[in-house]
Amino acid sequence: MIGIENITNNNGWAMAAVGASIVFLGLVLLSFVISQIHKLLKLWEDKEKYLDRLKKWAPAAGEEKSDAPIYKESRLPAAGELAGTYRPLVEKLKEPFELPQLFELAKKMDLPHPHLSIQRLQEADILVAQGDGTFIWDNLKANEGLNNV
Amino acid sequence: MFDLFLQFLTNTGYFLADYRHYIMLVVGCTFLYLGTAKKFEPLLLVPIGFGILVGNIPFFKGFGIGIYEPNSVLHYLYFGVTTGVYPSIVFLGLGAMTDFSSLLAQPKLMLLGAAAQMGIYFTLLGALFLGFLPKEAASIAIIGGADGPTSIFLTAKLAPHLIGPIAIAAYSYMALIPVIQPPIMLLLTSKKERLIKMPPARQVSKKELLIFPVVGVLLCCFLAPTALPLLGMLFLGNFLKECGVVNRLANTAQSAIIDTATIFLGFTVGCSTQADVFLTPKALGIFFLGAIAFSIATASGVIFAKIMNLFLKEKINPLLGAAGVSAVPGSAREVHLMGLKEDPNNFLLMHGMACNSSGVIGSAICAGILWSFFL
Numbered sequence: 001m002i003g004i005e006n007i008t009n010n011n012g013w014a015m016a017a018v019g020a021s022i023v024f025l026g027l028v029l030l031s032f033v034i035s036q037i038h039k040l041l042k043l044w045e046d047k048e049k050y051l052d053r054l055k056k057w058a059p060a061a062g063e064e065k066s067d068a069p070i071y072k073e074s075r076l077p078a079a080g081e082l083a084g085t086y087r088p089l090v091e092k093l094k095e096p097f098e099l100p101q102l103f104e105l106a107k108k109m110d111l112p113h114p115h116l117s118i119q120r121l122q123e124a125d126i127l128v129a130q131g132d133g134t135f136i137w138d139n140l141k142a143n144e145g146l147n148n149v
Numbered sequence: 150m151f152d153l154f155l156q157f158l159t160n161t162g163y164f165l166a167d168y169r170h171y172i173m174l175v176v177g178c179t180f181l182y183l184g185t186a187k188k189f190e191p192l193l194l195v196p197i198g199f200g201i202l203v204g205n206i207p208f209f210k211g212f213g214i215g216i217y218e219p220n221s222v223l224h225y226l227y228f229g230v231t232t233g234v235y236p237s238i239v240f241l242g243l244g245a246m247t248d249f250s251s252l253l254a255q256p257k258l259m260l261l262g263a264a265a266q267m268g269i270y271f272t273l274l275g276a277l278f279l280g281f282l283p284k285e286a287a288s289i290a291i292i293g294g295a296d297g298p299t300s301i302f303l304t305a306k307l308a309p310h311l312i313g314p315i316a317i318a319a320y321s322y323m324a325l326i327p328v329i330q331p332p333i334m335l336l337l338t339s340k341k342e343r344l345i346k347m348p349p350a351r352q353v354s355k356k357e358l359l360i361f362p363v364v365g366v367l368l369c370c371f372l373a374p375t376a377l378p379l380l381g382m383l384f385l386g387n388f389l390k391e392c393g394v395v396n397r398l399a400n401t402a403q404s405a406i407i408d409t410a411t412i413f414l415g416f417t418v419g420c421s422t423q424a425d426v427f428l429t430p431k432a433l434g435i436f437f438l439g440a441i442a443f444s445i446a447t448a449s450g451v452i453f454a455k456i457m458n459l460f461l462k463e464k465i466n467p468l469l470g471a472a473g474v475s476a477v478p479g480s481a482r483e484v485h486l487m488g489l490k491e492d493p494n495n496f497l498l499m500h501g502m503a504c505n506s507s508g509v510i511g512s513a514i515c516a517g518i519l520w521s522f523f524l
Contacts, residue, residue: 002280012277012286016270019518024263026372026514027507031259033364034252037357 079124080145082117087142096134099127165207169424177201177419183324190324190479193297196412197320200419216420227417230312233305235414236298237378242407243298243477243509244362244386245399251503253357254350257457258469258500262507264453265473268293268446269515276438281431284308287519289435292319293442294512295326295474301418302379303516307523313421314432318439320418326479329440330447330471334487337451338467342458343491345466347500355391362388369514375524376517380510447471447480450504465500472501475508 007013043050077085089105090097099118106114121127126141158164180198184191204223208214216223229235252259269290276286288304288311300319304312322329334343362384370377389399421427450470458464468488472481481501488497 003278006280007274007277010277010283010286012274012283015283015287015519015522016273019273019515019522020267020270022372022518023266023511023514026369027259027263027511029372030365030368030510031256031507033368034259034357034361035256037253037360037364038354041354041356041360 076113076116076120078145079120079126080142080147082121083124083126083142083145085111086117086121087137090137095136096130096132097136098134102127102135160209162207165209167207167424169428170205170207172428173201173205173422173424176422177205180419189327190320192411193320193415194324196415197317197419200416201422202419203416204420204423215423216417217423217426223417223420226413227421229410229413230301230316230417230421231305231309233302233378235410235417236302236305237382238410239298239407239414240379240513241382241386242402242404242410244383244388245390245402246407247383247387247390247477247506247509248502249361249387249506250353250358251350251499252506253353253361255500255503257461258465258503259507259510260457261450261454261470261473261504262475262509262511263473264470265446265450265475265504265508266294266511266515267449267453268442268444268474269512269519271445271449272438272442273519275441276434279434279438281434282308284523285311285431287523288315289438290442291315291512291516291519292322292435292439293446293474294508294515295319295323295443295446295476295480296509296512297323298414299379299475299512299516301414303520306520310426311431311435313418313423313427314435315439316418317422317427318436320415321436322439322443323476323479326476326483329443330480330483331487333444333447334451334468334471334484337448337455340491342455342467343488344495345464346492346495347466347469347497348463350499350503355393358391359388362391365510369510373514373517373521375520376513379513379516383509383513443474446474450474466495466497469497469500469504472504473508473511475505475512477505477509478502480508481505 001009086102086106089102089109092105093101102118103114106117111117118127122129124141124145126138126145127135128138129135177198180194180201183189184194184198204216210218213219213221214223215221216227218224272293273286273290276289277283281289284307288300288308291300291303292315294300297316297319301312301316304315366381366384369380386399386402389395389402450473451467452470454465454467454470458467466488468484472484474480481498481504484501485496485498488495
């Protein structure tokens with residue numbers, strides 16, 4: 001038997017179609033997977049960074065709650081409220097003090113967004129620059145702010 | 150005494166030979182000439198050519214001399230071919246020699262390796278059309294993969310009586326790549342397309358190279374478990390090379406082991422072309438279909454690359470499609486040379502190697518698929 005009849009009788013059309021599809025599928029799958037290997041490796045190598053980011057977005061259940069007020073970056077409290085939070089810290093420091101000292105103390109106390117908060121206190125002139133890289137706490141301004149809260 | 154002398158004469162090859170032996174001896178000498186003088190795939194053509202000479206020296210049947218006679222030395226050596234042992238060992242060495250970094254850097258080129266396998270399935274239909282039995286047709290079709298060991302492996306499983314002609318056809322066409330592929334590439338591509346420059350491949354990390362053989366063997370062999378003897382060994386060889394802790398094994402696999410297997414594979418395949426077994430109308434049909442298979446495989450790769458360019462922002466040089474056949478590194482070299490001919494600054498070799506390596510994987514999967522159709 002020869003010709004189209006031989007192809008049809010021996011299931012040739014199906015063998016060719018299925019065989020071609022499988023090999024295509026296999027290599028497409030393999031090429032997709034190998035195109036992702038370097039991305040997965042990068043993810044694995046930078047896992048600390050991504051885990052930190054993930055922790056910030058979704059604090060794990062059972063995490064010890066801090067006594068400090070929790071607020072989002074976009075809803076940073078007003079300067080007066082921040083003055084109330086930061087006054088006890090400033091009292092621990094000897095004036096004039098450097099901002100990194102206050103920053104370290106705020107971080108130790110687990111206060112949220114210390115960098116932004118200190119910046120806001122500066123803008124509100126509660127933290128006053130001495131011109132030599134040190135700062136003092138302006139109690140008057142701080143009380144004004146607290147009264148406005 | 151004279152009678153004894155006459156009796157001896159009647160036992161000599163000169164007396165027993167007929168015209169078919171002389172034809173095959175000429176073929177053997179041609180292989181040796183092409184391999185040594187023209188340097189066409191010498192590692193394959195030299196052992197095969199010499200095997201053709203040895204296999205076509207006429208002898209008295211029944212003395213346990215010929216390759217098809219049980220208990221002969223050649224028959225034992227041929228055992229590695231008929232059981233598929235040599236092709237698997239060759240794949241081990243091939244894996245230990247192959248650098249997959251160019252493929253990992255440009256995974257999309259793997260699709261060209263898949264497209265070039267279409268030659269196999271068109272030839273399957275062609276062989277059935279010409280009246281070959283299904284198992285014979287599948288064995289002939291795999292010539293389109295342009296992979297000698299894979300062709301031998303599948304033929305040993307499906308149609309062992311055709312190993313000689315199929316192996317000779319596969320290796321001959323691999324050696325004739327510089328003759329077969331360029332006209333097809335020229336015909337199917339425009340000058341503008343041939344001038345397309347490929348961007349430099351990204352740097353591939355050691356970890357990626359290490360993970361690839363594991364991912365490859367799992368994905369491919371889960372899909373086509375019958376390809377395990379080939380792909381399992383290929384990826385094992387590659388893992389030995391990339392893991393860096395078994396350099397002794399990797400070095401042995403890529404030198405002594407593959408060389409030994411190649412010598413015995415080539416020599417015994419050459420010996421299997423005994424004139425009375427080899428010179429049949431079927432063998433002519435196989436050579437005809439082999440040429441068709443190889444040409445369609447080349448054309449499919451090139452055409453598929455052109456189709457991909459319709460959708461890609463960053464165009465690929467369609468010449469690379471021709472390297473999708475698994476003739477490593479012959480077809481990649483041919484693509485590179487053609488690219489250089491058009492533009493002396495267009496270097497396509499590494500990109501071609503990416504297609505070539507995916508072609509090796511693709512043709513082994515095809516062999517597994519075809520084998521599984523007849524289980």
